[in-house]
Amino acid sequence: MARYTGPKAKIARKFGEPILGPSKALQKKNYAPGMHGRGRKRKQSEYALQLMEKQKVKYIYGILERQFRALFHRAAIKEGITGENMLKLCEARLDNTVYRLGIAPTRRAARQLVTHKHIVVDGEVVNIPSYSLKPGQVVSVREKSKSLEAITDSLSARNAKRYNWVEWDSQELSGKFISYPDRDQIPENVNEQLIVELYSK
Structure with a gap:
């Protein structure tokens, strides 16, 4: 890899x-x-x-x-x-969505969380960073990983940035990939x- x-x-x-x-x-x-x-x-x-x-x-x-x-x-x-x-597909990658939701501070850290099986998609563990999300899919932190220091630190330092194409539930530590973003919404x-x-x- x-x-x-x-x-x-x-x-x-x-x-x-x-x-x-x-x-x-x-x-x-x-x-x-x-x-x-x-x-x-x-x-x-x-x-x-x-x-x-x-x-x-x-x-x-x-x-x-x-x-x-x-x-x-x-x-x-x-x-x-x-x-x-092309950019929409890049944004729909699982590691990128974990980063956008604020679960990880960087895309590198998000990739590591995914490969180490701390992230679930629609209730199933997915350890492929390039996994392409479809609108409506729910990305959440695995139950036994919710107390992980790297995740709690990232969420507590979560900046005020909100992205229109993802929705975050701080109680459940889960987010939904609502839709593919428009080009003007992608900040890169x-x-x-x-x-x-x-x-x-």
Whole structure:
């Protein structure tokens, strides 16, 4: 089960934004990593910009190349705008929904909770982070995991952010995936059209 485990600050500096969570590195070193990071910026080609955008989405949602290609194919054959469909499918992933509900502070932590069988979907334990939720499905914390420190800490520090496509019940420690979000509801700074152009070559 491969995933990116390298330095988070390096990725944040590469894209100039906190892709994998808050990073102090951006304030201290607001230039790209590597020995040429401070050097004169060359104008990037169209392909380079498209590739960077694809890599950004993969890092944000923790998806590897083969999985991302399959997800893009699903988005392309689905009715609607391909780029928006792709982001909707990314948002419908189980690990992402656990993060959006506030059960975990980051997507990485959400992924770990899912793989360690702390999360149930419609009453059944699901340990696949890429599991694609359908509208109406209920995601909750497993009964014997409700007192887990990582979960209680995350829920007590749960910020005021609310997302229209998920509903949270603090008594039951469960949330419902109401619907796929509209593009303007997804807060991620992504130009999905560049990814569509990259795959349509």
